[in-house]
Amino acid sequence: MAKARISMEERRRRLMRRHHLHPDHPAASATEAATRLVGLHSSDPTTVFLSARARVPGITVSDVERELYDRPSLFRVLGMRRTLFAVPAGQMPLLRHGCALKLAPAERKRLVGYLEGQNLAQDGEAWIRRVSDATVNAIARRGEAAAMELREDVPELKLTLDFGKGKKWGGKVGVSTRVLFLLACEGRIIRARPRGTWISGQYRWTSPAGLIPGGIPDLDPTEARAKILELWLRTYGPGTMADLKWWSGWPLRDVRAAMGSLDLSEVETDEGPAFVVAGDLGPTPPSAPRAALLPSLDSTVMGWRDRGWYLGDHAGPLYDRNGNAGPTVWWDGRVVGGWAQTRAGHISYRLLEDVGEEGEADVARMAARLEEWMGPTRVTPRFRTPLEKELAG
Numbered sequence: 130m131a132k133a134r135i136s137m138e139e140r141r142r143r144l145m146r147r148h149h150l151h152p153d154h155p156a157a158s159a160t161e162a163a164t165r166l167v168g169l170h171s172s173d174p175t176t177v178f179l180s181a182r183a184r185v186p187g188i189t190v191s192d193v194e195r196e197l198y199d200r201p202s203l204f205r206v207l208g209m210r211r212t213l214f215a216v217p218a219g220q221m222p223l224l225r226h227g228c229a230l231k232l233a234p235a236e237r238k239r240l241v242g243y244l245e246g247q248n249l250a251q252d253g254e255a256w257i258r259r260v261s262d263a264t265v266n267a268i269a270r271r272g273e274a275a276a277m278e279l280r281e282d283v284p285e286l287k288l289t290l291d292f293g294k295g296k297k298w299g300g301k302v303g304v305s306t307r308v309l310f311l312l313a314c315e316g317r318i319i320r321a322r323p324r325g326t327w328i329s330g331q332y333r334w335t336s337p338a339g340l341i342p343g344g345i346p347d348l349d350p351t352e353a354r355a356k357i358l359e360l361w362l363r364t365y366g367p368g369t370m371a372d373l374k375w376w377s378g379w380p381l382r383d384v385r386a387a388m389g390s391l392d393l394s395e396v397e398t399d400e401g402p403a404f405v406v407a408g409d410l411g412p413t414p415p416s417a418p419r420a421a422l423l424p425s426l427d428s429t430v431m432g433w434r435d436r437g438w439y440l441g442d443h444a445g446p447l448y449d450r451n452g453n454a455g456p457t458v459w460w461d462g463r464v465v466g467g468w469a470q471t472r473a474g475h476i477s478y479r480l481l482e483d484v485g486e487e488g489e490a491d492v493a494r495m496a497a498r499l500e501e502w503m504g505p506t507r508v509t510p511r512f513r514t515p516l517e518k519e520l521a522g
Contacts, residue, residue: 133410134397135367137438141462142413144439147364148429149184150421150459156184159193160202160217166428167360168214168224171205173511174323174330177215179424182502190327198322201340205320205332207232207313209357210378213320214428220360221337222346225316227353228378233314240307243290249304260285260308265317265336273321273333276305309334316345328508354379354387359406365432367396367403375434400435418461420491422468422478422499425510425517430454430464439463443481446516455514458492460484468496469520470508476500477520 148166149156156162159181163169169177178193185192196203197215208214208224211232216224241253250256260283267282268274280286286305312318319340320332338344354377361376362368368376374384392407423430431454436444439462447455447467458466458478465488468478476496484492510517 132395132397132402135403135405135410137399139413140367140398140438142415143366144429145416145419145462146413150423150429150462151416151419152186153416155186156181158185158202159188159196159215161185163203163215164217164220165364166432167357167364168208168216168220168428169203170426170428170431171213171215173424173426175328175508175510176424176426177203177205178327179508180427182499183421183423183427194322194327204337204340206316209376212378218341221341222348223353223357223360225345225353226348226350227357229314229316231350233311236307236311236314240304240311243307244304247291249288249290256285257308257311261312261317264308264312268318268334269336269339272339273335275324275331275333276303276309279309279334280305326506328506330511351383351386351390354383355390358384358387359391362391362393362404362406363409366405366409367398368433369398369400369403369435371434373404376432399438418488418491420484420488420495421459422476422492422495423457423459425455425512425514426453427457430457441482443467446481447514449512449514451512453512453514455510455512455517460488460492466492467514467516467520468499469517470500470503471520471522472507474500474503474505474507476503477522479516479520 145151146154149162162181162184169180171177178190181188181193202217203215204218204221205213205215206221206224207229209228237257240257244250244253244256263283264279267279286308288304289301290304291301316337318334319337321335322333323329324331324333358373374381377384393404394407394410396403396405441463443464447457456468457464458468458480465482465484466478466480468476471477476499478492478496
């Protein structure tokens with residue numbers, strides 16, 4: 130029997146509805162948006178806020194901070210592709226056991242090599258155990274602690290590592306950065322409220338048990354990865370094998386093992402064979418075209434490896450050399466341009482294709498609303514792209 134075909138237009142309708150980018154299908158909160166998207170991208174701290182603003186009508190910075198810190202229902206944790214995501218509590222064990230814990234052995238081995246190779250410790254493993262336990266205990270005593278505070282509590286964290294000695298790119302990195310990243314991979318600590326405002330990435334650290342009764346529960350890694358892929362397919366599907374491998378960041382064998390326990394259907398798309406959760410073949414009702422302005426690294430624009438069906442040929446000006454997306458302008462389920470905030474606070478944008486008078490008017494409205502929402506705050510994306518730099522001036 131011939132495989133079902135899912136058209137480009139159907140994929141775009143699914144994207145607008147399932148990603149809460151159409152005003153007729155909003156999210157009720159940042160947590161709801163993160164749940165549907167399998168996390169709001171958080172490598173750039175501002176992305177969480179701007180991604181939530183694009184999906185939740187009327188949401189404010191204070192609303193997002195309340196969900197992240199005051200009455201936390203969102204938590205910043207390491208996940209797919211070694212990337213930081215803000216996810217609801219129910220997805221934390223999935224990302225910990227499906228993604229982060231697998232990073233820990235290599236990180237530990239690397240740190241042992243640095244410590245012993247630079248004569249900072251004779252037994253790197255013993256040093257890491259001792260300093261890790263002391264760091265976790267210091268965080269528990271304080272409740273929350275910034276790296277600079279922990280360096281006072283645990284003197285070993287003041288040590289520095291030398292990289293590229295004698296080379297132009299060489300420099301020093303505090304050992305505290307490596308220890309805290311390792312502890313985050315292991316799920317022993319978690320990022321809390323940053324020092325400064327919502328645009329700051331200088332996070333304090335706390336214990337998961339302090340936020341979630343009993344801490345992060347255990348879960349079989351294969352089961353965790355299978356659930357992650359199922360959640361992804363329900364929102365992002367159809368996805369090609371290249372999409373699944375790239376988005377997860379897992380070796381192909383782990384992707385296939387996770388898929389093996391799922392009830393999936395293979396379909397045809399313009400990008401080639403792809404997968405959906407079994408039964409997810411019905412058409413999506415059409416909605417009136419609408420515009421959206423998404424921030425750099427938004428989970429939607431970074432959601433697939435095969436991007437032609439929503440990105441067209443606009444990757445050059447909208448992505449940096451490492452594949453990080455800048456701020457994007459959307460119309461009717463596809464990327465049609467980019468935007469930036471100028472030094473004066475104006476939202477400047479450029480359309481890269483014709484969207485008609487209706488589209489131009491809606492993009493202008495969305496830009497004006499975003500400018501008003503940003504107010505006096507100035508945001509520069511962590512990973513800058515050619516068009517964003519040009520528009521920012």
